Amino acid sequence: MRPLLLLDVDGVLNPIGRPPPGHRRYRCVVDGEAYVVRLNPRHGRQLLDLAEATGAELVWATTWEEHANDWIAPRIGLPSLPVVTVNAATVPVSEHGEMFKTPAVAAYAGRRPFVWFDDQVWAEDEEYLRVHQGVGDFLLVHVDPAHGLTSGHLGTAWEWLTLTGFSQGS
Template structure:
């Protein structure tokens, strides 16, 4: 089974602070509401390189859901990606964030790396207790800075050292 690389948008690809010059500003309209996002086109290239090098599959794990394929993917050079359905917001059982149960259902038993600005210890505990999920790496991203080379390097290292890398 191919490992997964799960990607959040806000706080990861779209940092909350004023981004550096490598980012471009976009206006996205979803359901009549306009959102401003700052995206770095290099993120798409770097994520694709990571997926190819490790044999992993990229997927969106964001409240943008399918809108990420419409608004984010083309602006950073990603193809259309599978989407973790966020479904209804479920109540927390152990302090985990609302996305965590949906991620647990989506990944089933596949190894995965999850880039998100809201993952915490409670999310890790929830996932470890969910039907034996234990082959994963949560990569907390500082929402002010967004995704960095250090985050991508950590994912590559974990996938390679854990033996999940299926890349060339």
């Protein structure tokens, strides 16, 4: 089973606040709403390299859902990716404090090992995934939304995938 690399957009690829150097400003219109995103075009190559080196599959896990393929992927050099459907309006209210996306991620990933880059994953999400039947091994990588995705986050994912034997690229 190929491992998954699950990607959030806001706070991960699109830092909140003043972006670090290397980010470019884009204006996107999604369902009639205008958004400004700040993206680093190098992230696409870095993520593709990580996926290739580990045999992992890149997947969107973001409220942007399919819009990430229209507005985010082409601006950072990613192909169209599969999408975890995380529509917050259809997710039941959490009973244990996990984020609204966590049950959708659990259902999508199933037994496949995964790394999840998100700025809103916490201990409650880890606990939910650990006790949820049918979920394989995983690594939650909390990204500081003020800085976004860094080479340190990518290195952590690479180490976990390769040192735990989930990597299919080694």
